[in-house]
Amino acid sequence: MKRHDAAGRRRFLQRAALGVATLGLAGCDRLSRNDQVVKTLDLAERLNLRAQRFLAGERGLAPEYPPSMIDKTFRPNGSTDPQASRYRQLAAGQFRDWRLEIGGLVDEPLSLSLAELQAMPARTQITRHDCVEGWSAIGQWRGPVLADLLERAGVKPEARYVVFHCMDQLGGEDYYYESLDLSEARHPQTILAYSLNDAPLPIANGAPLRLRAERQLGYKMAKYLSAITLVTDFDDIAGGKGGYWEDRGYTWYAGI
Amino acid sequence: MTNSTARIRPRRERRHRLPVRLWHWVNLWCLIVLLMSGLQIFNAHPALYWGSASNFDDPWLEMYAIRGAEGDIKGQTALGPWVFDTTGILGYSGSDDNASVRGFPGWITLPSYQFLTMGRLWHFFFAWLFAGAGALFALYALFSGHLKRDLWLPASQWRGLGRDILDHLRLRFHTGHGGYNGLQKLSYLGVLFVALPVMILTGLCMSPTFNAAAPWLLDLFGGRQSARSIHFIVAGSLVLFVIVHLLMVLLSGPLRQVRDMLTGGRRDVTPAESQGSTQHETP
Numbered sequence: 001m002k003r004h005d006a007a008g009r010r011r012f013l014q015r016a017a018l019g020v021a022t023l024g025l026a027g028c029d030r031l032s033r034n035d036q037v038v039k040t041l042d043l044a045e046r047l048n049l050r051a052q053r054f055l056a057g058e059r060g061l062a063p064e065y066p067p068s069m070i071d072k073t074f075r076p077n078g079s080t081d082p083q084a085s086r087y088r089q090l091a092a093g094q095f096r097d098w099r100l101e102i103g104g105l106v107d108e109p110l111s112l113s114l115a116e117l118q119a120m121p122a123r124t125q126i127t128r129h130d131c132v133e134g135w136s137a138i139g140q141w142r143g144p145v146l147a148d149l150l151e152r153a154g155v156k157p158e159a160r161y162v163v164f165h166c167m168d169q170l171g172g173e174d175y176y177y178e179s180l181d182l183s184e185a186r187h188p189q190t191i192l193a194y195s196l197n198d199a200p201l202p203i204a205n206g207a208p209l210r211l212r213a214e215r216q217l218g219y220k221m222a223k224y225l226s227a228i229t230l231v232t233d234f235d236d237i238a239g240g241k242g243g244y245w246e247d248r249g250y251t252w253y254a255g256i
Numbered sequence: 257m258t259n260s261t262a263r264i265r266p267r268r269e270r271r272h273r274l275p276v277r278l279w280h281w282v283n284l285w286c287l288i289v290l291l292m293s294g295l296q297i298f299n300a301h302p303a304l305y306w307g308s309a310s311n312f313d314d315p316w317l318e319m320y321a322i323r324g325a326e327g328d329i330k331g332q333t334a335l336g337p338w339v340f341d342t343t344g345i346l347g348y349s350g351s352d353d354n355a356s357v358r359g360f361p362g363w364i365t366l367p368s369y370q371f372l373t374m375g376r377l378w379h380f381f382f383a384w385l386f387a388g389a390g391a392l393f394a395l396y397a398l399f400s401g402h403l404k405r406d407l408w409l410p411a412s413q414w415r416g417l418g419r420d421i422l423d424h425l426r427l428r429f430h431t432g433h434g435g436y437n438g439l440q441k442l443s444y445l446g447v448l449f450v451a452l453p454v455m456i457l458t459g460l461c462m463s464p465t466f467n468a469a470a471p472w473l474l475d476l477f478g479g480r481q482s483a484r485s486i487h488f489i490v491a492g493s494l495v496l497f498v499i500v501h502l503l504m505v506l507l508s509g510p511l512r513q514v515r516d517m518l519t520g521g522r523r524d525v526t527p528a529e530s531q532g533s534t535q536h537e538t539p
Contacts, residue, residue: 028368032366038374044380045380047384056468056469062468063471063474069309132300132372135305135312135481136309137310214464215465245373248373249373255466256464
């Protein structure tokens with residue numbers, strides 16, 4: 001009888017503990033779906049941006065590494081082989097017919113071929129790429145500094161953001177896109193890379209041209225670029241959050 | 257009449273002062289959320305490396321799933337050269353009809369399902385709270401005398417450490433007098449001034465923008481992937497600390513301990529402390 005009681009009590013306690021734990025978890029999951037909670041948690045993100053910009057300054061440089069530290073294969077992520085017919089055609093022609101259009105709030109819209117971009121003064125940098133998932137890879141990138149291109153096009157005073165339009169459809173439908181504010185876009189290490197580890201940029205890594213914003217996480221660095229537009233805000237572009245992953249809940253500022 | 261009662265009324269000497277209690281409970285919530293959301297973030301890439309970049313062929317810790325001979329899925333954890341079957345906990349877990357390939361199981365991640373960006377939002381919000389409260393507490397400990405009075409070991413306690421360790425191993429605790437014992441102080445100091453700052457700094461070192469602000473700190477920790485590994489290991493040591501801490505509370509009058517951490521309790525005054533002062537005597 002006594003033993004039976006003890007077993008029953010133990011079972012009850014186990015169930016109670018499990019119940020409390022499940023309730024707690026369910027509560028946290030529910031909070032994670034509550035808009036107000038998400039909005040509150042998101043406040044930290046604005047703090048991150050301000051604090052980090054203050055600490056790193058507008059011009060603070062991301063660490064650069066010696067050639068001995070370059071990873072032999074640079075892990076690609078997201079789209080690695082875009083299937084859009086326009087992209088397949090351009091790739092088949094070694095991107096000879098591809099052009100980068102720079103427009104929006106600029107004095108003089110530009111349309112540049114790969115050869116023209118390659119003829120520009122370029123920056124070479126060996127930097128670390130940090131994926132939001134947690135891993136890192138080191139590669140050598142080469143390409144014109146974005147600030148030079150913006151200078152050439154002439155940014156209108158009302159422009160605040162630079163939007164990068166891509167040729168890949170990551171989920172199968174929506175085209176990838178990203179955005180930076182002018183401060184990060186004009187950072188000396190922000191380049192448009194056409195070369196990885198001294199070879200033409202492979203398709204898996206974003207051929208023919210990709211963004212490198214070295215003080216940000218990987219998802220900010222749009223691949224398969226086709227156009228760059230200067231805008232005052234990105235409310236009317238796709239989901240309105242300033243990027244493919246941002247439209248899916250990721251933070252716009254990806255400095256941490 | 258009132259005058260004389262006022263004179264003999266003892267000074268309100270709390271066992272735990274208000275800032276200590278506040279910080280304790282704020283920390284409890286911060287550490288729970290930071291641990292669970294941290295494991296959510298870890299699950300996005302459940303592998304750890306040393307150095308700047310990830311050598312994908314050679315993580316020192318990795319959790320993954322494999323398909324067994326009979327088509328069943330097994331969760332495995334590789335620690336260096338050793339591989340452990342951790343089905344149900346690490347690598348592969350969940351209820352029978354809803355199991356999934358994941359590093360840590362759903363009951364210890366926030367949210368319980370795979371949702372990296374939400375884990376990041378929880379983590380960074382509570383990291384600010386935790387760092388802010390920690391900074392305020394460090395200032396308080398330094399300037400109120402809490403550090404010197406209650407946490408720093410006097411020479412006698414440094415000398416008695418060996419005996420203290422033996423006593424702890426024999427589960428013989430000195431709960432009688434008001435202050436902390438040597439080993440206890442040492443573990444608090446280690447958590448306060450080593451573990452918690454290292455958590456914050458290694459956390460920051462995983463940020464590419466912060467790396468631009470303080471590349472020397474990144475070098476100090478041996479690169480970003482090392483910082484991520486250290487962050488994980490020290491988090492584990494904090495979990496260990498909390499387990500031992502809870503065990504000690506359980507073994508030393510848990511009700512009184514929790515009550516005192518809530519209300520402040522009354523500080524037992526040692527004869528040495530009360531010498532030359534009648535104010536400490538109980539009314």
